[in-house]
Amino acid sequence: MKMILSLLVLTVLALALAACTPSEPSNTLTPQPTRTGALKPYTGLASSVTPSPTNAATVTPLPSATPTPRTHVVRAKEDLWGIALRYGLSLEDLLTANPTVDPRFLSIGANLMIPAPLYTPTPDAANPPLPTPVGMDLVTPVCYPSREGGLWCFTTAVNGQEFSIEALSAAIRLYDQGSGKILSQTAYAPLNLVPPGGVMALSAYFPAPAPVTFDITAELLTALPVPPAAGRFLAVQQPGTDIEISADGLSAVASGTFQLSDAQAAASRIQAAAIAYDSQGRVTGIRRWESLEPLSGSASVDFQFTVYATGGAIDRVVVLVEAYP
Template identity: 40%
Template sequence: MQRLLILALVLVLLVGCTGEQSSTSPTASSQVSTDTSPVQLLDPTSTLRPYATTSPIPPLATVILPTATPILYTVVLKDTLTGIARKFNITLEDLLAANPSVGSRALTVGQVLTIPPAQETSSVPTAIPLPVTIQQTQCYPSQDGSLWCLVLLKNEYAETIQNLSVVINLQDSSGKIISSQPAYAPLDLLPSGKSVAIGALFPAPNPDGYRSQAQLLSASRLASTDTRYPPIHLQSSLVQVDWRGLSARVSGQAKLNPQSGDASRVWILGVAYDKSGNVIGFRRWESNKPLSPIDVLSFDFLIASLGPEIDHVELLVEAAK
């Protein structure tokens, strides 16, 4: 009897322990996988084949590519915004956007500009320059053996043209190009009906029997909404050619048109011609002093001929805000 009582007591204790474990276990839904992929059993001759799973594939991490780093450029003497843009193969608009505090004001030596990255080359065709008339190409040798080549361009359109540039080629008797130099207009703008001289220096030595030829690189119309260049005109201009005809003194005054707003710089270009109408020299006079419509700006400078005697000089003036 005593053994039966002890056995009954053990059975009661075992049932009580089993119920307590069930109540503290996690629920089946939090432990059981829902993957129903078939299981492959391998034998020594079987080949493992991939099979689809129902587990989601984790997304790939996004890779952030580094962007091009802008360049800092320090302005040197005779730098212009247009020239700097050309040097770094960017547009003037992009250069101004990267330097909003500059606008179109005159640059100062030592000023630091941010040069934005050049646009990547794409399959989009390059804009074709306006077919500006190349009137003539003249070359004049110097005593040191170098060669100055001048190109005369004329704007035969009704609108003002900007961003003028050419490449000047020296060719041998067979037409093969033996040397080339790019050249840029000394003014940003070329008004309708006017001509401008562009020049490039070919260092010595230069071959004998060459022929010069120019090809237009860039030219575009100035938008009618562009207000960077206030209207300006010349008055009381005087050209005095010396007795030998190898230089000319140019003087006069420049004045902004009324209601045109102030200008931060003024450029005056003198282009010299011989009696046959060939371009023989040019020079740009600069003023970086602020000018208002009520002011009068006086100028006085010399132009030298690269060859024949000077017959006459034509002047162009340009102001910028």
């Protein structure tokens, strides 16, 4: 009997324990139906234009800028040499661009074609473009403001050599005290020849807007000796030269006669320059004159032209001349 009771108790306990045990959730996956057929790649819309292959190494060049000429309207007190100097041109280039213009009769209001620069040399350290200039003394430059807001700057070169010098030019540099920038322009002489002991003025123009307060220096760029037997220049005499300075000192008229020193020589061109100085000996104005009429023998050519003061009042005027065979 006791054995039967013991078996019953064990059975009841086993059923109670089974009821308290947590059941594990079922993780059986339901298989998805298998799709039939084959995938086809999407090729996009059909193109009507077949693109050309591009070579990554080929660079398409940008269009180059074409130099554009401009015009200049002649105003009172201007001459061709001063206009050419303003735009950084030679007088020959300006005359070539304006073949119908007579340099001796320049009309106020005339339109001049200013050619664009056609060539800019590439600096080459192995082959410097400028020879070493012959030693000359340069006077400290002076500058005067122009009506357009620019600056006209002048310096003077003294030939202390025993031979003549030609192709004279200098660099005039301005250090702007306001901005700290350095501006530079090339100054040219109105004539080519500087005889031994001679003095030649050079001028340069700085376009607007020009600095108001600045430091200024000058450096000789070119000055070449003239070979004695070169024969590029002819000696010229000035039998008579008259200088008439206006009462206010703002202009002066130079007139006179030129004649070749050698009666057997013949000149194809004569150039002259009137250099005006103020009472302190500083250059205040330059004017250039040219005659393309042939001159030979004992014949003479008359000249008359006006030089204007850019800075101080004119105190004296020096007329220089050179002739070419």
